[in-house]
Amino acid sequence: MDQSNQSYSRGVQDKTLLAMTIGQAFDRTVARYPDGEALVVRHQQQRYTWQQLAETVDLHARAFLALGMQAGDRLGIWAPNCAEWCISQIASAKLGVILVNINPAYRSSELEYVLKQSGCQWLVCAGSFKTSDYHAMLQELKPELRGMISLDPNPPTGFLPWSELAALGANVPLDRLHNRQASLHLDQAVNIQYTSGTTGFPKGATLSHHNILNNGYMVGESLGLTAQDRLVIPVPLYHCFGMVMGNLGCITRGTTMIYPNDSFDPLLSLTAVAEERATGLYGVPTMFIAMLDHPRLREFDLSTLRTGIMAGATCPIEVMRRVISEMHMSEVQIAYGMTETSPVSLQTGADDDLERRVTTVGRTQPQLENKIIDADGNTVPRGEIGELCTRGYSVMLGYWNNPDATREAIDDAGWMHTGDLASMDAQGYVCIAGRNKDMIIRGGENVYPRELEEFFFTHPAVADVQVIGIPDERYGEAIVAWVKFHPGHVANALELQTWCKGRLAHFKTPKHFKIVEAFPMTVTGKVQKFRMREISIEELRTESQ
Structure with missing residues (x-):
């Protein structure tokens, strides 16, 4: 394999480390x-x-x-x-x-x-x-x-x-x-x-x-x-x-x-x-x-x-x-x-x-x-x-x-x-696709939450969005998007799904949308996707009963 084409990168060496406590x-x-x-x-x-x-x-x-x-x-x-x-x-x-x-x-x-x-x-x-x-x-x-x-x-x-x-x-x-x-x-x-x-x-x-x-x-x-x-x-x-x-x-x-x-x-x-x-x-x-x-x-x-x-x-x-x-x-x-x-x-x-x-x-x-x-x-x-x-x-x-x-x-x-x-590009810049465990596999297709989140940020009403996968009998996993709107903006799940048509591959379109004021967070301000999964699974189970 061409070494220069490998996803390996070394930072500059001319910046000297501090040798002290x-x-x-x-x-x-x-x-x-x-x-x-x-x-x-x-x-x-x-x-x-x-x-x-x-x-x-x-x-x-x-x-x-x-x-x-x-x-x-x-x-x-x-x-x-x-x-x-x-x-x-x-x-x-x-x-x-x-x-x-x-x-x-x-x-x-x-x-x-x-x-x-x-x-x-x-x-x-x-x-x-x-x-x-x-x-x-x-x-x-x-x-x-x-x-x-x-x-x-x-x-x-x-x-x-x-x-x-x-x-x-x-x-x-x-x-x-x-x-x-x-x-x-x-x-x-x-x-x-x-x-x-x-x-x-x-x-x-x-x-x-x-x-x-x-x-x-x-x-x-x-x-x-x-x-x-x-x-x-x-x-x-x-x-x-x-x-x-x-x-x-x-x-x-x-x-x-x-x-x-x-x-x-x-x-x-x-x-x-x-x-x-x-x-x-x-x-x-x-x-x-x-x-x-x-x-x-x-x-x-x-x-x-x-x-x-x-x-x-x-x-x-x-x-x-x-x-x-x-x-x-x-x-x-x-x-x-x-x-x-x-x-x-x-x-x-x-x-x-x-x-x-x-x-x-x-x-x-x-x-x-x-x-x-x-x-x-x-x-x-x-x-x-x-x-x-x-x-x-x-x-x-x-x-x-x-x-x-x-x-x-x-x-x-x-x-x-x-x-x-x-992934790493030709200039050594790295893109994060998500956590290994966050990747969604829907019907055999790999779906990276980060890509969908970036897509939804282009919607004028969306202030913040988090995408997760939950178990699905038919496709293995279903996609859920938690959405927070800018002040004074609203949209419902049907409008968001309609907006995806023609802009997003059908298998990437979320099956469920949850409109929220805030996400479950750690003290450091990181979103707790595992909690979102638990909440989504429980709510959908309750709805189906």
């Missing part, structure tokens, strides 16, 4: 930009220069030492976005303590599983969030922890208030922190992130300083982030998007981190961009759609925006056009990846045309490799669909305490098998 990278930025603004947490009315953030981080790192935290200990963090999240992230990294990110939406059984599976010894937690009473859940669980630190100023018995850490830290000599930090190396584990599997228990992707520091650095490189940039981060910190592409991307470049709220709110995100004169904004497509469709959008001056990242799903072309024209994000980029690859392995560039930014997820990131393979492991010709695999500095150390799952995911040659179906 997260603590060293942070200290380097503090030394370079001591008076620059580092962190703005609007809902807490807190602002830090790099020097102020460093003093706070070091004081809390010393407090963690006073509590007896050892290198390799696991510190869970169960809280929405806040200043203490960022402080805990950097302070734990300086001590070689492994931060375990816990989804703020978790309930008792999920929390118990993650604490036990990771062997957490310590926990930083909010008092409550939305409908969850964290204190009550922990008091009921009575997890075997050495200590629980609460962000609530007046927590119940058994919790150490965060406000008392400063006094604890003041009694620990700075030399102890410096000695611990000097003993660490870049390939040590620093973070465990649980992947939300649709079946079975979540798996803890174990990531090193080298993994996530360099991924944040390379994402920032593509965006052209500098110490003059100001980035609004409305995505959750417990996820790679927030803590790696957001926090570490900014920390490696001296860029200001701005948290508009404890969780995503379209109005507060728009307000933060305007009032903080932000140059960058992160989000998943559903977040950008919510901001664009907000009735007060026109009130905000967004003219300082230049760049940002849309990730989590391929961006609909109409949404991308509006982000560029109405939000002034002329250099907005698409990024693709997964927690197991720290996360980004593919990214578009600032100068890629609109077509590339909406039909692809870009090209291979610097110092990484990607290939697309068939079921036998052979690299497929360019243009053909197969499974996407990634290799390089970003691939996780493995799943925490789960060697079997690690062997299934990472092969002997070091390739991470993503489970995503993709």
Whole structure:
């Protein structure tokens, strides 16, 4: 086979990786930009220069030492976005303590599983969030922890208030922190992130300083982030998007981190961009759609925006056009990846045309490799669909305490098998066709939900759409489209089906349409297609009875 025609691509090699720990990278930025603004947490009315953030981080790192935290200990963090999240992230990294990110939406059984599976010894937690009473859940669980630190100023018995850490830290000599930090190396584990599997228990992707520091650095490189940039981060910190592409991307470049709220709110995100004169904004497509469709959008001056990242799903072309024209994000980029690859392995560039930014997820990131393979492991010709695999500095150390799952995911040659179906064009741009498990097989025909979703986005009334397959006695699977309309627009299922005629192959036309106000979502803003399947199957079963 002609080697040049194979679906294999290697990112540029002239961008040098950072050979340091997260603590060293942070200290380097503090030394370079001591008076620059580092962190703005609007809902807490807190602002830090790099020097102020460093003093706070070091004081809390010393407090963690006073509590007896050892290198390799696991510190869970169960809280929405806040200043203490960022402080805990950097302070734990300086001590070689492994931060375990816990989804703020978790309930008792999920929390118990993650604490036990990771062997957490310590926990930083909010008092409550939305409908969850964290204190009550922990008091009921009575997890075997050495200590629980609460962000609530007046927590119940058994919790150490965060406000008392400063006094604890003041009694620990700075030399102890410096000695611990000097003993660490870049390939040590620093973070465990649980992947939300649709079946079975979540798996803890174990990531090193080298993994996530360099991924944040390379994402920032593509965006052209500098110490003059100001980035609004409305995505959750417990996820790679927030803590790696957001926090570490900014920390490696001296860029200001701005948290508009404890969780995503379209109005507060728009307000933060305007009032903080932000140059960058992160989000998943559903977040950008919510901001664009907000009735007060026109009130905000967004003219300082230049760049940002849309990730989590391929961006609909109409949404991308509006982000560029109405939000002034002329250099907005698409990024693709997964927690197991720290996360980004593919990214578009600032100068890629609109077509590339909406039909692809870009090209291979610097110092990484990607290939697309068939079921036998052979690299497929360019243009053909197969499974996407990634290799390089970003691939996780493995799943925490789960060697079997690690062997299934990472092969002997070091390739991470993503489970995503993709194709690569002649220039190395990759298109994601969907998850292996999301592909619909209707009457022997392969149907890729992403293609149908792109098609429905061209309908003037459609604001967002998600396509799934459900069991069907006659064809094996039937296609269901969940549709959300723009404000003031309506259409019924018959109108949508009629609209498909002549525009779409008959076997691709959805059999069922479900009109909704919202989709089932994870806290990170990702659509839960498995929940949509369950709901659709149950509703259609009820209708047929």
